[in-house]
Amino acid sequence: MKEDEVGNKRKLDIQELEAIRNNAYESNMIYKEKTKVYHDKMISRKTFVQGKxxxxxxxxxxxxxxxxxxxxxxxxxxxxxxxxxxxxxxxxxxxxxxxxxxxxxxxFYEGFEVKNEELDVLENPTYQD
CATH class of the missing domain: 2.30.30 (SH3 type barrels.)
Known part of the structure; x- marks a missing residue:
């Protein structure tokens, strides 16, 4: 009788291990799908036009x-x-x-035009309150 009990317990343990593996596999697939959606959403699409x-x-x-x-x-x-x-x-x-x-x-973006602005610079700046 003990052999039958040990055999049944072993079968239950194997089934439980298989269920844990299946659950981990499904969780892994869900994680990969979410990661792919996030990555694809963050990709910036580049479009090139002739002459640019x-x-x-x-x-x-x-x-x-x-x-x-x-x-x-x-x-x-x-x-x-x-x-x-x-x-x-x-x-x-x-x-x-x-x-x-x-x-x-x-x-390639063309550079911005820089305007030359002259600033009045004091030789000896004094701070007034």
């Missing part, structure tokens, strides 16, 4: 130890936008045309 200027990410600079060097290379002009994120760009300096992945590009 863009900067190209130069991946070789990632290996260089210079911290303050910009990893974005000179402005290029978008000549053609392909399906699935490919973009054809042209360099104004060398007039070479090549295709790159749109993830390696970011829009």
């Amino acid at each position: 200027k863009v900067l190209l990410y130069h991946s070789m600079f990632k290996l260089i130890a210079e911290k303050l060097r910009s990893r974005w290379v000179r402005p290029f002009v978008v000549t053609r936008v392909f399906d699935h994120g490919a973009v054809e760009i042209t360099s104004k300096q060398t007039s070479k045309t090549f295709k790159v992945n749109g993830h390696r590009l970011k829009p």
Whole structure:
């Protein structure tokens, strides 16, 4: 009789372990779905228009130890936008045309005009209460 009780207890333990595994699997799938939705929501979509200027990410600079060097290379002009994120760009300096992945590009914004404003500076400032 003891063998039957031990056998039944073992079967119940195995079933309970299987239920715990299934619960963990379902929880893991729910977590992955929520994480994917959050990640997809935070991705900024880039749209490129023909004739606009863009900067190209130069991946070789990632290996260089210079911290303050910009990893974005000179402005290029978008000549053609392909399906699935490919973009054809042209360099104004060398007039070479090549295709790159749109993830390696970011829009180039022209600099703001700086107005020269002259300020009256006192040689010996005095503070008055």
